[in-house]
Amino acid sequence: MLTIGPINELPGVRHAFFSREGGVSQGLYASLNCGPGSDDDPAAVRENRRRALAHLDLPGDALATLHQxxxxxVVEVTESWEIGQGPRADGMVTKRPGVALGVLAADCAPVLLADAEAGVVGACHAGWKGAVGGVLEATVAAMLRLGAEAGRIVAGIGPCIAQRSYEVGESFPKPFLDQDADNAKFFSPSARASDKLHFDLRGYVARRLKLAEVGNVQVLPCDTCGEPERFFSYRRATKAGEPDYGRLLSVIYLGD
Structure with a gap:
């Protein structure tokens, strides 16, 4: 379980970025797979989610995760729902104490956000499509509608794929460069192939949050693809020819 120091210091806010360790799933999903969208045993997924929430002193049914x-x-959450029944969205916000906002990821960036003074928290799933499409700004905007102020928000970018592991094709940068020529700095040449580049997802996500005037942006220096003992990874599973992969859980909530 990983946390962000500045979020830990916020009164009334609890959060965690969970690794793959500490669960009951077997095989490809060993061991803390929290994704109902996987082909894992549903009973194991439910128990894994219960174990994760217990670390945060909450019952498992307090957790709300989306169909990402x-x-x-982005949706406003006022109460949790049954596992697997979440709306189709990639961001959530709430002012309701005890409702745990959960993001599932396996290379994409989980982002947790909080304005403790306003009593507002948010969470979003930022893969490259969602990030370039505006999910980060939309989540911040939804928090502002609930009374948050951008300058007071503390955001934590959790475990995701690192630039060294994120090789992309030559056409991949186009939507980023069309958006802003300065985004070129998030791409570097591949040493393996002249027609490949490496993309810095977490750097790009951090920049988008800063452009949205978020006051404090923190990044965990992890590589989900390059650390198989600690994290699940869609890209690593695909390269290995595996039929499926586990999902990591990240959670934030307001205490009573």
């Missing part, structure tokens, strides 16, 4: 679709859609 790499969009810029």
């Amino acid at each position: 679709v790499h969009s810029a859609e």
Whole structure:
């Protein structure tokens, strides 16, 4: 379980970025797979989510996770829902104490946000499509509608794929460069192939949050693809020809 120091210091806010360790799943999903969208045993996924929430002193049914679709859609959450029944969206916000906002990821960037003074928290799933499409700004905007102020928000970018592991093709940068020529700095040449580049997802996500005037942006220096003992990874599983992969859980909530 990983945390961000400045979020830990916020009164009334609890959060965690969970690794793959400490669960009951077997095989490809060993061991803390929290994704109902995987082909894992549903009972194991439910128990893993219960174990994760217990670390945060919450019952498992307090957790709300979405049907993530790499969009810029954001929903306000007033109560949790049954596992697997979340709306199609990639961002959530709430002012309701005890409702745990959960993001599932396996290379994409989980982002947790909080304005403790306003009593507002948010969470979003930022893969490259969602990030370039505006999910980060949309999540911040939804928090502002609930009374948050951008300058007071503390954001934590959790475990995601690192630039060294994120090789992309020559056409991949186009939507980023069309958006802003300065985004070229998030791409570096590949040493392996002249027609490949490496993309800095977490650097790009951090920049988008800063452009949205978020007051404090923190990044965990992890590589989900390059650390198989600690994290699940879609890209690593795909390269290995594996049929599926586990999902990591990140959670934030307001205490009572």
